[in-house]
Amino acid sequence: MIFIDPYWNSVALEALVTAVTVTGLYISNSAGSLSVAHAALAGISGYIAAVLTTNFGCPFVVAVLAGACGAALAGALLSLLTSRMNLLVAGLATLAYGETAEVIAYNIDYIGGSNSFYGIPLHTTFSIALFSLVCALFVAWRFDLSRLGRAAVAVRDDPVAAAASGIRIHYVRFASFVLGAFVAGVGGALRVHYVLVVNPADLGFTFSLPLVIMWVVGGSYVFWGAALAAIALTFIPELLRFSTDLRFAVYGVLLAVIILRRPAGLIPRIPMGAIGRYFRRYFPAELKPDGAVRRAPGGPTSLKP
Amino acid sequence: MQLFIQQVVNGLISGSSYAVVALGYGLVFSVMRVMNMAHPDVAMLGAYSAYLVTSVLSVTILGLPTSLLVLVFLGLLLVGGITGAASGLILERLVIRPSLGKAVLVSFIATAGVGIALENGITAIFGSLPVQVPSILPTWAIVVAGIRFTPMELATLVISLAMMVGLRYYVHGTKWGLATRAIADRSDVAAACGVNTRTVSMLTMGISSAMAGVAGVTIALSQTQASPFMGLALGLKAFVCMLVGGNRHIEGILAIGLFLGVAEALISGYLSTDYRDAAAFSLMLVVLLVRPNGLFGSYPTPA
Numbered sequence: 130m131i132f133i134d135p136y137w138n139s140v141a142l143e144a145l146v147t148a149v150t151v152t153g154l155y156i157s158n159s160a161g162s163l164s165v166a167h168a169a170l171a172g173i174s175g176y177i178a179a180v181l182t183t184n185f186g187c188p189f190v191v192a193v194l195a196g197a198c199g200a201a202l203a204g205a206l207l208s209l210l211t212s213r214m215n216l217l218v219a220g221l222a223t224l225a226y227g228e229t230a231e232v233i234a235y236n237i238d239y240i241g242g243s244n245s246f247y248g249i250p251l252h253t254t255f256s257i258a259l260f261s262l263v264c265a266l267f268v269a270w271r272f273d274l275s276r277l278g279r280a281a282v283a284v285r286d287d288p289v290a291a292a293a294s295g296i297r298i299h300y301v302r303f304a305s306f307v308l309g310a311f312v313a314g315v316g317g318a319l320r321v322h323y324v325l326v327v328n329p330a331d332l333g334f335t336f337s338l339p340l341v342i343m344w345v346v347g348g349s350y351v352f353w354g355a356a357l358a359a360i361a362l363t364f365i366p367e368l369l370r371f372s373t374d375l376r377f378a379v380y381g382v383l384l385a386v387i388i389l390r391r392p393a394g395l396i397p398r399i400p401m402g403a404i405g406r407y408f409r410r411y412f413p414a415e416l417k418p419d420g421a422v423r424r425a426p427g428g429p430t431s432l433k434p
Numbered sequence: 435m436q437l438f439i440q441q442v443v444n445g446l447i448s449g450s451s452y453a454v455v456a457l458g459y460g461l462v463f464s465v466m467r468v469m470n471m472a473h474p475d476v477a478m479l480g481a482y483s484a485y486l487v488t489s490v491l492s493v494t495i496l497g498l499p500t501s502l503l504v505l506v507f508l509g510l511l512l513v514g515g516i517t518g519a520a521s522g523l524i525l526e527r528l529v530i531r532p533s534l535g536k537a538v539l540v541s542f543i544a545t546a547g548v549g550i551a552l553e554n555g556i557t558a559i560f561g562s563l564p565v566q567v568p569s570i571l572p573t574w575a576i577v578v579a580g581i582r583f584t585p586m587e588l589a590t591l592v593i594s595l596a597m598m599v600g601l602r603y604y605v606h607g608t609k610w611g612l613a614t615r616a617i618a619d620r621s622d623v624a625a626a627c628g629v630n631t632r633t634v635s636m637l638t639m640g641i642s643s644a645m646a647g648v649a650g651v652t653i654a655l656s657q658t659q660a661s662p663f664m665g666l667a668l669g670l671k672a673f674v675c676m677l678v679g680g681n682r683h684i685e686g687i688l689a690i691g692l693f694l695g696v697a698e699a700l701i702s703g704y705l706s707t708d709y710r711d712a713a714a715f716s717l718m719l720v721v722l723l724v725r726p727n728g729l730f731g732s733y734p735t736p737a
Contacts, residue, residue, distance in 0.1 A: 163539070210719070214726045217538060221677050225718040228670070232712040243708075334670060338546060345539050374558035381551030385544040389532050392540045 137367075138255060142323050144363035145258035148356040150316030151343045152265040155355040156272055157204065157309025158344065160302040161285035163220030166207060168336035169227035170310045171317025174200035175327045176240055178318035179249045189252040189322065197314035203230070204310025208303045227337050234329035245328040253323040261319055262356065265312050269352035272308065281305045346387055348394030358395060436580050441703040442696050447587045447656075449695020450594035453688045454649040455672035457601060458642035460681035464618040465638045468530050469538060471546040474669025475553060476521050476643045480514035480650030481660035482556060485567050487513055492568065500572060507570045510655070511593065511648050518647020519640045526639035531632075549665070556662040564661035567654045590652045597645050602684050610637060618682065674714045678721045680728025690729065 154167045178196030181187035187195070207226050211219035240246045272278045280301045283291040292298050321327045330336070339362070347358030365383065369376035387395070455474060462470045487510055498506065529548055533541040571589060575582040605611040613634050616624035625631050653668070654660040671694065679690040694714055702710040721729055 210723065214722065218677075218722055218726045222719060222722045225674070225715040225722070228715040229712060229719060232709065232715065236708050335666065341539075342543050342546065345543055375555070377554035378551045378558060381547040381549070381554065384547030384550065385529055388540055388543045388547065389529065392533070392536045 139323070140364065140367050142253065142255060142258050143320075144360040145255075145262045146253070146316050146320045146323075147340070147343070147363055148262050148316075148359040149258075149265045149319065150313045151340055151347070151355045151359040152262075152269050152352065153309045153311070153313025153316060154340050154344050155309070155347075155349065155352055156269055156312055157306045158349065159272070159278065159285065159309075160281035160298075160305045161216060161288065162208075162211070162302055162306060163216060163341075164207075164223045164306070164309075165220055165334065165337045165341055166223035166227035166230070167310075167313045167340050168334075169230040169332040170200040170204050170207075171313045171320065172234070172327065172329075172332035172336075173203045173230060174314030174317040175321035175331070176234065176246065179246055179321045179327050180240065182252065182322070183246075183249050193315060193318040193322075196318035197311045200314025200317060201307050201311040204313075205303070205307045207310075208306040212299050212303065224334055224337070228333055231329050231332040234332055240327075243329065245326050247326040249321055249325045249327070251323060251325060253319045258319060258323075261315060265315065266353060266356060268308075268312060272305070273352055277301065277304055277308075342384060346384070346394055350394070354394060437703060438700075440581055441699040443581055443583055444587075445696030445699030446692055447583070447591050447695070448699065449692040450591050451649050451653055451668070451691075452672050452675050452694055453691025454594045454597055454645050455668060456675035456679070456687045456691055457598065457684060458646050459673060459676040460679070460684075460687055461601075461614075461638055461642045462530075463676070463681045465614055465621075466530060466534060466541075466635055467538065468533065468541040469545070470525075470530065470639075470642075471542060471669070472525060472529075472549040472552060473545075473642070473646055474665030474672065475549045476518050476525070477646040477650035477653070477668065478556065478660070478662065478665040479521050479552065480518045480647030481567070481654035481664065482560065482565075482650075483513050483517040483647070484510045484651045484654045485560075485565050485660050488568050488570070489565075503570050503572075507589070507655070510570065510651050514647040514651030515644040516647070518650070519644035521647075522639045522643020523636060525643070526636055530639065531635070534635075553662045553665065560662070562662060564659040564664075567658055567660055569658050570655055584656075586652075586656045590656055593648065593652055597648065598684060598688055601641070601645070604641065605684065610634065614638060671714050674718045678718055678729055680730045683730040686728075686730030 150167060150171045153171075154164060157164050157167065174196035176196075177199040178192040181192035181195055182189060207223060210226070211222050214222060234240065235243050273282075280291070280296045283294065283296055284298050284301050288298055291301075340359075343359040343362050344355045346362065347354035347356070349355065362380075362384075366376050366380050369379050455477060458473050458476075459470065462468055462473070491506070525545070525548060529544050530541060533544050569586060571585045573584060573586075575584055576588065603611075605614055613624065613629045614637070616627070616629055617631055617634055621631055650660075650664075653664070672691075675687055675691045675694055678694075679686040694717065697713045697717070698710045701713050
């Protein structure tokens, strides 16, 4: 236990577990899709894991993995549903998917419906959460460097060019989405084992929106940026506790200011320092997330947007 | 049959509010390519303006005759509209204009942040519990052929429809409406032809936010309460209406809003209220699968 104070310990747990889920969101969205349903995927995993440990006495690790597999299945279904849609529309369809999952969870009596599912044993400790985050970041790192991850970046930056280069766009989107859903599912399963209760409302838009916010604020281009933003944005409202009433109002204003000042996120690129700047001068233009062409600092030529 | 018609009437009334808020989303998205997630919170501000005015006037309005109460009611609508328009213009200046031309997600998150700030700011001022708003109009029920509705419900329906007819006239019958449509089609070409995009953006934000403010007042008066988070459910449903209908067609959004309201009322009347919220989102999922750009029109998306 690093944090002796139980209150800060629980905040830290929340931050770490959210960071795992947001890392999953990062992997899912790396091929250009936009998911507003990751709270639902994480929540499905949470329900499965909670039922397994509470009602069947499963070992914790098995339950987490089973929950994550459930989330991956749900993510696969979602990805297949949205595969032919325009990206923005697909993102909004994921919103509908998450809300539908919430309504379904409300109406399953076995998992308590609107009364929540409770009595879950406490399993997630600080060290387990930290270990899981390290594992999730490792997966994201290896994913970024893998063939699939490179293909995903190609698909995100220019689907037409990627397809012309022989990349199977739908396969890449599907595979990265499912992998991300699995990681997000690990986060969801961990979360229920320290919150000790899981509620259908946890699956809805109000819980997916913060995840998307963390992903975008983190920069959405760097695998650890999303996790860092998740930790920061979990701690900000707690650090603002000196004004109990206004802290979420301040949080909202901060969010708007951050995203307006740095539209590409806090960490828009992998910062490589002097070496990076040296090499970057040979790449005159780089793509911003909105597709406009930006002049690289110090670059010899520039393409006007 | 009686119950069926009653539920349809109830659904039309709640659906008209969805449609008004959905039109705000659609109008702003058409003109500025911005998903204004703070839009339902503007409606919430309108509701709180009604609360403020009625709590200041509470003693004096108790004994007024009905004709004067109607005047008070119209005054409340005006106050709500002005509140909405003012907050919409401030929002346009501070948040939406800086995010123009950037990724859709930027404005999405910036306005969502403003929404969070508004909800929690109002919570900090008035508390998180719903505040009571007196029902200004008389509460007796009008009964026509066995269908019961209150004057307030009738007024909600009439005001919503009137605002949409007015908006339809504005967009299709005036010079500024022509400019609005031109920008919605091709903003760069419209600007090159001399359309002042900035003025049209401000007009669009002002009008849609004023409509949201008025809708907030009618909702607060018919539910006799306002709460800081009343925008969440309303906004999500209205968002669905806009997406299902497509952002460009006023009639389409109106039809979807009314349809959704009726469907929800029928489901909660005949099945169970648990499934009510499923109607909106399963409708949205099915429609987006079949027609990815909405039932009635395309949202030509930049991202």
